Amino acid sequence: xxxxxxxxxxxxxxxxxxxxxxxxxxxxxxxxxxxxxxxxxxxxxxxxxxxxxxxxxxxxxxxxxxxxxxxxxxxxxxxxxxxxxxxxxxxxxxxxxxxxxxxxxxxxxxxxxxxxxxxxxxxxxxxxxxxxxxxxxxxxxxxxxxxxxxxxxxxxxxxxxxxxxxxxxxxxxxxxxxxxxxxxxxxxxxxxxxxxxxxxxxxxxxxxxxxxxxxxxxxxxxxxxxxxxxxxxxxxxxxxxxxxxxxxxxxxxxxxxxxxxxxxxxxxxxxxxxxxxxxxxxxxxxxxxxxxxx
Amino acid sequence: xxxxxxxxxxxxxxxxxxxxxxxxxxxxxxxxxxxxxxxxxxxxxxxxxxxxxxxxxxxxxxxxxxxxxxxxxxxxxxxxxxxxxxxxxxxxxxxxxxxxxxxxxxxxxxxxxxxxxxxxxxxxxx
Amino acid sequence: xxxxxxxxxxxxxxxxxxxxxxxxxxxxxxxxxxxxxxxxxxxxxxxxxxxxxxxxxxxxxxxxxxxxxxxxxxxxxxxxxxxxxxxxxxxxxxxxxxxxxxxxxxxxxxxxxxxxxxxxxxxxxxxxxxxxxxxxxxxxxxxxxxxxxxxxxxxxxxxxxxxxxxxxxxxxxxxxxxxxxxxxxxxxxxxxxx
Numbered sequence: 281x282x283x284x285x286x287x288x289x290x291x292x293x294x295x296x297x298x299x300x301x302x303x304x305x306x307x308x309x310x311x312x313x314x315x316x317x318x319x320x321x322x323x324x325x326x327x328x329x330x331x332x333x334x335x336x337x338x339x340x341x342x343x344x345x346x347x348x349x350x351x352x353x354x355x356x357x358x359x360x361x362x363x364x365x366x367x368x369x370x371x372x373x374x375x376x377x378x379x380x381x382x383x384x385x386x387x388x389x390x391x392x393x394x395x396x397x398x399x400x401x402x403x404x405x406x407x408x409x410x411x412x413x414x415x416x417x418x419x420x421x422x423x424x425x426x427x428x429x430x431x432x433x434x435x436x437x438x439x440x441x442x443x444x445x446x447x448x449x450x451x452x453x454x455x456x457x458x459x460x461x462x463x464x465x466x467x468x469x470x471x472x473x474x475x476x477x478x479x480x481x482x483x484x485x486x487x488x489x490x491x492x493x494x495x496x497x498x499x500x501x502x503x504x505x506x507x508x509x510x511x512x513x514x515x516x517x518x519x520x521x522x523x524x525x526x527x528x529x530x531x532x533x534x535x536x537x538x539x540x541x542x543x544x545x546x547x548x549x550x551x552x553x554x555x556x557x558x559x560x561x562x563x564x565x566x567x568x569x570x571x572x573x574x
Numbered sequence: 575x576x577x578x579x580x581x582x583x584x585x586x587x588x589x590x591x592x593x594x595x596x597x598x599x600x601x602x603x604x605x606x607x608x609x610x611x612x613x614x615x616x617x618x619x620x621x622x623x624x625x626x627x628x629x630x631x632x633x634x635x636x637x638x639x640x641x642x643x644x645x646x647x648x649x650x651x652x653x654x655x656x657x658x659x660x661x662x663x664x665x666x667x668x669x670x671x672x673x674x675x676x677x678x679x680x681x682x683x684x685x686x687x688x689x690x691x692x693x694x695x696x697x698x699x700x
Numbered sequence: 701x702x703x704x705x706x707x708x709x710x711x712x713x714x715x716x717x718x719x720x721x722x723x724x725x726x727x728x729x730x731x732x733x734x735x736x737x738x739x740x741x742x743x744x745x746x747x748x749x750x751x752x753x754x755x756x757x758x759x760x761x762x763x764x765x766x767x768x769x770x771x772x773x774x775x776x777x778x779x780x781x782x783x784x785x786x787x788x789x790x791x792x793x794x795x796x797x798x799x800x801x802x803x804x805x806x807x808x809x810x811x812x813x814x815x816x817x818x819x820x821x822x823x824x825x826x827x828x829x830x831x832x833x834x835x836x837x838x839x840x841x842x843x844x845x846x847x848x849x850x851x852x853x854x855x856x857x858x859x860x861x862x863x864x865x866x867x868x869x870x871x872x873x874x875x876x877x878x879x880x881x882x883x884x885x886x887x888x889x890x891x892x893x894x
């Protein structure tokens with residue numbers, strides 16, 4: 281019963297600006313996906329569209345082959361835990377933590393109340409507190425509780441770690457992995473903070489300015505890159521013919537980030553004249569999306 | 575098994591290497607059970623798929639085998655297999671780097687060999 | 701199609717507290733000013749206020765939960781209708797206690813009122829505060845124009861005169877209510893969630 285959540289040719293325009301340019305993404309069942317992109321890349325918009333919370337200007341979005349738009353059955357299996365707004369139409373959001381929990385209990389078909397209460401206690405969330413009075417960190421934690429306890433076969437978290445410090449972030453990923461080990465459900469986590477995330481995401485989708493620039497297995501992607509440094513001429517010789525993404529020069533030394541096939545990289549590593557080291561997901565992300573700053 | 579993961583090699587390779595190290599050190603004896611995919615994932619806070627990839631690598635190399643419904647076990651002769659494998663890789667992983675470094679420090683062959691002899695004799699009484 | 705009656709009941713209960721407080725407030729004011737508090741017209745007026753506010757609040761803030769938790773817009777719209785129906789029934793039951801005869805015209809006008817409230821709420825999501833203000837002014841004008849014409853005894857055609865008579869008014873109220881509901885649906889159909 282493995283259902284894929286898929287978008288093809290997705291276009292979204294806000295006012296006069298096209299925010300998503302013909303995006304093709306596919307989320308297979310049972311994987312933990314990382315949707316990474318800079319602020320403003322369009323992550324939330326993409327997630328909104330694929331969960332039918334916003335309509336797309338063009339393209340098809342399907343879950344298990346059926347369109348998601350106004351599809352009661354499909355939407356019952358997808359949970360989109362987005363940032364909870366502290367301001368509602370006429371001022372402060374006066375709903376309380378327990379209101380969100382209650383609503384979730386009444387609306388999510390697979391809701392696990394016990395687990396939810398456990399998490400609330402673990403995070404130290406005050407049930408009676410108004411959402412508008414919560415700190416950023418607590419707000420993130422509420423979102424996390426809603427997502428994890430929803431038990432939805434496809435659970436999407438939009439920047440869940442935005443308000444969390446590093447200790448809380450690591451805790452979150454532990455919880456996520458624990459739950460994943462038990463339920464094997466599909467998780468899609470959007471974030472731009474990558475330190476702890478890289479070892480958690482089996483697959484990764486990189487969104488840059490409304491375009492999907494990479495999509496695939498995290499490990500396989502990261503292993504295509506190397507950091508090469510040494511004397512300028514030797515570096516240039518060593519990386520001839522490879523795709524160079526970043527360059528740093530200082531005096532006679534030069535350092536570059538290259539991307540190439542496994543064969544070429546293995547050969548490169550045999551080269552005694554230059555120093556080679558691998559990149560991590562964060563550095564790959566910066567190399568792929570940070571260039572515009574010159 | 576508490577070694578921290580580094581960013582120098584793919585995580586699944588590190589998992590495989592750590593298991594191999596432990597087998598060599600006798601932490602897991604032949605025919606003994608090793609931690610499951612989920613246990614390894616939990617220990618290192620990594621995706622179970624990654625842990626599985628590392629374990630499967632060792633299964634492919636016949637260092638581990640799977641007992642249906644129970645878990646992963648160290649194969650007969652695993653220690654020997656690991657030693658053989660590492661010996662073959664020794665040249666690429668250690669010797670080449672050693673020679674390169676020696677070259678950049680202008681250490682001649684005779685001096686290098688002398689250093690090796692010295693290090694070996696230092697390790698003798700064990 | 702699931703319409704989550706328990707959710708509606710919970711939401712209603714949460715907001716009934718405020719509605720009840722409003723009611724008590726007006727009753728006190730009425731008692732203090734020695735107005736005939738248990739006059740049908742007075743009670744209907746208060747109820748009308750609540751009937752407008754509840755559906756509009758439902759659209760403005762109540763939608764936060766269902767729409768972001770996997771409920772379709774169609775379901776949400778129908779849940780809104782259930783809410784209106786539920787309120788209408790309660791209010792009718794209460795009114796029947798005070799009326800010597802079934803106050804059909806009153807109930808129909810309350811139906812129009814709830815639909816107006818729903819449309820008000822829907823407009824606010826799409827057009828923000830400006831939309832709400834414009835709509836409120838329009839409603840005020842509609843009522844004001846009619847009342848003004850009537851009070852001035854302006855020459856009216858036979859058709860207009862017949863519109864003002866008792867049997868026609870409830871029908872118009874219901875029609876207006878239905879139109880407003882249809883308009884609300886047009887807005888809900890493509891609502892963006894936050």
